[in-house]
Amino acid sequence: MANRFWGRVVLVGAGPGDPELITVKGLRFLRSADVVIYDYLANERLLAEVPASAEKIYVGKQHGRHTLSQEQINHLLIEKARSHRLVVRLKGGDPFIFGRGGEEALALKEAGIPFEVVPGITAGAAVLTYAGIPASHRGLATSVSFITGHEDPTKESSDLDWPAIASMHGTLVFYMGLSNLPMIVNRLLENGRSPATPVALVRWGTTPCQQTVEGTLGNIVARVEAVGLKPPVIIVVGDVVALRQQINWFETKPLFGKRIVVTRSRSQISVLQSLLEALGAEILAFPTIEISEPKSWQPLDSAIQEISKYDWIVFTSVNGVDAFFQRLHAQDKDSRALDHNFICAIGPATAERLRAFGIKADMQPKEFVTESVVEEFQKLSDLKGKHILLPRADIARPLLKDELKRIGAAVTEVVAYRTRVDEGTSPEVLSKLRSGEVDIITFTSSSTVKNFVAKIGQENLTKWLSGVRIACIGPITSKTAAELGLQTHIMPDEYTIPALVQAIVEYMKGESEKQTKKTRNCSAKLCLPG
């Protein structure tokens, strides 16, 4: 039969949770996959890398509930490889460390399906690193053991050699051991380990929800119970745990443990998101705006056709710049067509986007509100009779156009893009808002506030947001928030995304550290083994 064994399977280690901890090779396979078969809580961000045309099949298990048995998963891999070019089997951590990757590889071998394995960073290494615990350390630990904690505690005899394990002077790392913690602790104590031996349990390591409980063999069971820790958890036993006091670099980030709702358009969320995440925050995306093409390109196209007639082009947003150059290129022109125009960029992000098209703005007002823009124009030149082109959003405030006209300019405003309410629902974010699990909501324009309030319902504002801090990018956004009944807590002096992030950090620094000890529900999505 043609193409009978055409496809191949690649077992890819997804890494421990932080989506950036996948390997370059793993990501390359993911990006060219035809089928992706993934486990319980595959990180959604990794799935976003998979081509839209690829088939995505979930085969995970959660709390013992299996979607498919291991046998069925093996069959599925073989069947998909027989009808597709590249099948990626995405597995949490490393496929060959407590991941049953070996069984899948054996099944593929037996079926004659070509396969490759891409290692991943295993939780037993990465989770320790993110908890500030070096797995080995001169003078403290000269070996590291990865041990299953999943043994049936009622079994008569253990497959594990506890006397040997207890006598090792290295670091012991238990996977899948949370429910057996009392048994693990007892075995180590019975076999001579001191009750003073340091122990740490790390839940959802490498994600913004990472939670660590520390203690000793003598007291850890009680401490873990008090906190109500839930899986997935790595257990670390050994003197190296004490180094965390000094090396704990991840959980001490300025926004670690803070849950922040980001309300920009889907395409724009990423800049703000990555800045906040780099500081340790957990981001809940709640897109309120959808950017789309104008109903007609005709006004912008005509303006571009006679572009040399304009003395100035004033860009007020990245979206405006993108739309303008898209249409310029569609007319088979490039930036050289603008050699007669002066260019004004409102806001550093707009200026930077222009630079990407080879344009250095002639004017970049220091403040980004209309009033100061007009003031700067007046300082710079006499605008009487000057032609100004304003490529903007359909809902842009008329103020800028009116003010420029008032000082004598001939202003042509064209719609370069439309903004609409993003109709998508975000049930997870709504439920976190409802249950008071959100720390901060960010608003970067008046429409984000208006659409947010419309989406959650005015009647729910006070009920849901009483404990939430509101961060607005500038005074106009903040004014809109106030009109809708939202008090602004955080606002930067400069109206930019980096300044907003900085203002959030400073505000949170000022707040007392109210660390909740309760086990949080985590929205990070991981790949755990099937």
Ligand code: SAH
């Ligand atoms: N193949 C995976 C391990 C799968 S076994 C790897 O190499 O990492 C599943 C166990 O891994 C969980 O019960 C837990 O002990 C551990 N684990 C995986 N990801 C984790 C994480 N982010 N935080 C804490 N433990 C994790």
